[in-house]
Amino acid sequence: MSTAPDWSIEKALQLYNIPGWGAGYFSINGKGNVIVHPHGQPGPVIDLMDVVDDIRERKLGFPCVVRFQDVLRSRVKQLNEAFRAAITQHGYKGQYFGVYPVKVNQMREVVEEILDAGAPYHFGLEAGSKGELLIVLALNNDPEALTICNGYKDEEYLRLALLGRKLGRKVMVVIEKLSELPQLIRLAEEMGVTPLIGLRSKLSTKGTGKWESSSGDFAKFGLTTPELIKAVAMLKEKGLEGQAKLFHFHVGSQLTDIRTVKDVVNEGARIYAKLKKLGLGLEYFDCGGGLGVDYVGVRSTEFISSLNYSIDEYCADIVYTVQQICANEGVPEPHLVSESGRALTAHHSCLVMNVFGHIEFGEQNADGPPAESDSAIVKEMREIVAGLTPKNSGETYHDAVAKKEQALTMFKLGILGLEERATVETLFWKLCRRLVEMNKKRKRAPGQTRDLGDKLADQYMANFSLFQSAPDHWAIKQLFPIVPLHRHDEQPTRDSTIVDITCDSDGKIDSFIEGETVDETLALHPLRPGEPYYLGLFLTGAYQDIMGDMHNLFGRVHEVHVFVDDDDPEDYYIEEVIPGDTVERVLGRVQYEPSDLAKRIKQALDVKVREGLVKPKESVLLTDFYEKAMRGYTYLASE
Numbered sequence: 001m002s003t004a005p006d007w008s009i010e011k012a013l014q015l016y017n018i019p020g021w022g023a024g025y026f027s028i029n030g031k032g033n034v035i036v037h038p039h040g041q042p043g044p045v046i047d048l049m050d051v052v053d054d055i056r057e058r059k060l061g062f063p064c065v066v067r068f069q070d071v072l073r074s075r076v077k078q079l080n081e082a083f084r085a086a087i088t089q090h091g092y093k094g095q096y097f098g099v100y101p102v103k104v105n106q107m108r109e110v111v112e113e114i115l116d117a118g119a120p121y122h123f124g125l126e127a128g129s130k131g132e133l134l135i136v137l138a139l140n141n142d143p144e145a146l147t148i149c150n151g152y153k154d155e156e157y158l159r160l161a162l163l164g165r166k167l168g169r170k171v172m173v174v175i176e177k178l179s180e181l182p183q184l185i186r187l188a189e190e191m192g193v194t195p196l197i198g199l200r201s202k203l204s205t206k207g208t209g210k211w212e213s214s215s216g217d218f219a220k221f222g223l224t225t226p227e228l229i230k231a232v233a234m235l236k237e238k239g240l241e242g243q244a245k246l247f248h249f250h251v252g253s254q255l256t257d258i259r260t261v262k263d264v265v266n267e268g269a270r271i272y273a274k275l276k277k278l279g280l281g282l283e284y285f286d287c288g289g290g291l292g293v294d295y296v297g298v299r300s301t302e303f304i305s306s307l308n309y310s311i312d313e314y315c316a317d318i319v320y321t322v323q324q325i326c327a328n329e330g331v332p333e334p335h336l337v338s339e340s341g342r343a344l345t346a347h348h349s350c351l352v353m354n355v356f357g358h359i360e361f362g363e364q365n366a367d368g369p370p371a372e373s374d375s376a377i378v379k380e381m382r383e384i385v386a387g388l389t390p391k392n393s394g395e396t397y398h399d400a401v402a403k404k405e406q407a408l409t410m411f412k413l414g415i416l417g418l419e420e421r422a423t424v425e426t427l428f429w430k431l432c433r434r435l436v437e438m439n440k441k442r443k444r445a446p447g448q449t450r451d452l453g454d455k456l457a458d459q460y461m462a463n464f465s466l467f468q469s470a471p472d473h474w475a476i477k478q479l480f481p482i483v484p485l486h487r488h489d490e491q492p493t494r495d496s497t498i499v500d501i502t503c504d505s506d507g508k509i510d511s512f513i514e515g516e517t518v519d520e521t522l523a524l525h526p527l528r529p530g531e532p533y534y535l536g537l538f539l540t541g542a543y544q545d546i547m548g549d550m551h552n553l554f555g556r557v558h559e560v561h562v563f564v565d566d567d568d569p570e571d572y573y574i575e576e577v578i579p580g581d582t583v584e585r586v587l588g589r590v591q592y593e594p595s596d597l598a599k600r601i602k603q604a605l606d607v608k609v610r611e612g613l614v615k616p617k618e619s620v621l622l623t624d625f626y627e628k629a630m631r632g633y634t635y636l637a638s639e
Helices: 009-015 047-056 067-091 108-121 132-139 155-168 180-190 224-238 258-277 311-329 342-348 376-386 392-414 419-440 471-476 583-589 596-608 616-630
Strands: 026-028 034-036 064-068 099-100 124-127 145-149 170-174 196-200 246-247 282-284 335-337 349-359 456-463 482-484 496-498 512-514 517-519 522-524 534-536 558-564 574-576
Touching: 009 026, 026 258, 034 047, 047 064, 047 349, 047 534, 047 558, 047 574, 064 067, 067 108, 067 311, 067 342, 067 558, 099 108, 108 124, 108 132, 108 342, 124 132, 132 145, 132 155, 132 258, 145 155, 155 170, 155 180, 170 180, 170 246, 196 224, 224 246, 224 258, 246 258, 258 282, 311 335, 311 496, 342 349, 349 496, 376 392, 376 419, 392 419, 512 522, 583 596, 583 616, 596 616
Parallel strands: 064 558, 099 124, 124 145, 145 170, 170 196, 196 246, 246 282, 282 335, 456 496
Antiparallel strands: 026 034, 064 349, 349 456, 349 534, 482 534, 496 522, 512 517, 558 574
């Protein structure tokens, strides 16, 4: 191991900004390995490389999702305690009854862990579809916890919600469009149950960040002010105004600016108060989702993947704003509800992937020594490269670009050979690499050469599918922290981008968190022959697990669920292993029958046996190999 004498673990923490985005759950130990503090700092510590070794011993292979279930519990506790503290501090007369929106991550082990951790707080669940409601009805059996039913609803959805009322649950059917209300009333009468009704308002105040367009006057969901008035009239006509228990609004996911939170809660609280004065029996004030996660770790609105507030500030502002509006309007303070999913789940999950190679831009030292037979253009390019100095670097770069373009033109005209074109290009990239090294020593590089370092960055090939494991990076440019899991006692010296194993040019990551900013490259360590190198893709617990697709038929990855155990020598144990998809499983999802495919291969091999081109024993071995590959992991063999 060799590294710069002034390199340190502290500098590694700063380079990858782990204290910024890690929320106290991640750090680096003296060995140079990333560690996890599942209960926050201080507290028990888990070395992620110990988990990697455990995965290898179980011959699971990579990529592999590692879930720290204790982090989920910690986040649930933190949110509920933050609301309780704000309520106590302000003398607020209502309580907090949060719900987890299962759309964020419907995995059974995630939902069950959140419910268990939230049991002391009567923490509930939110469903936005029939499938999710079937889950929620079966799992959320606390009679004090809320079940919030969002999304557009047909008769079957409404009947399922009313089934929950038959079971004695606090199932709130949120009216998203006015036509749902008379249908709900009719079905409730038919089933002989009293519905609990929520009214969702379409606020005029818009959110901030990537999901700004999902709110405001033209939002997809919610009732306009005239529709709210009509809903009140419908309820009074049926004598059900007392059953309108919940007022709801949602202004968008990942709110970046705390001022937006204050503005929307202010507008929402005014509408709540006016509806209360119209005679509705409102008891709950649901401010929807929006509590963000600081993926970048800079506490700023500069990036859509960051934010400028804490959980404590978010809770305190909601409590204070609602309290002030209620006092001003002379109405009772309602119980508070939020539908925070991203903030609860993001931190608990990370993807561990192995790097299996890298691509350097432009082959080094491939031009060979000068020769008498060199053509004029090759000699001219050699002279350009040899004449490079710090003073003439900008001019020299322009000359080299022009010479490279001239060589391409000559090649297209048939007057330059392939070998000569290759030499010119190799010399050009050699010049560019020298310019990059020069620029590192300058305070200000010539403008035309300033971004050469990013363009010439190594491509590290990682064993994962971006579309399966981090689809939001591809789709909406969501940033996720990426950090080597080990070797932090060495200085990373290779500016790199990361490419996945799909055959898609979009299957790459070229936007990274470095320090307190975002860069096109990430500093990684040089690969060592025969030695594995592991990266962690962090904060993937929200949406990524459930939104991934099967691009190139790379399916779900292996999973391990890790729990703290102070009695274990490594301070943890793996409670559950969920194997990832096999090839035959993903083939079945796209309507291929694996046995039929194997039969076709066998028939094709039988023909070759009859033709004498394949021996019978070889045919059997090849058929067995084909069938074995079907039963294997969809990703590359790690070892």
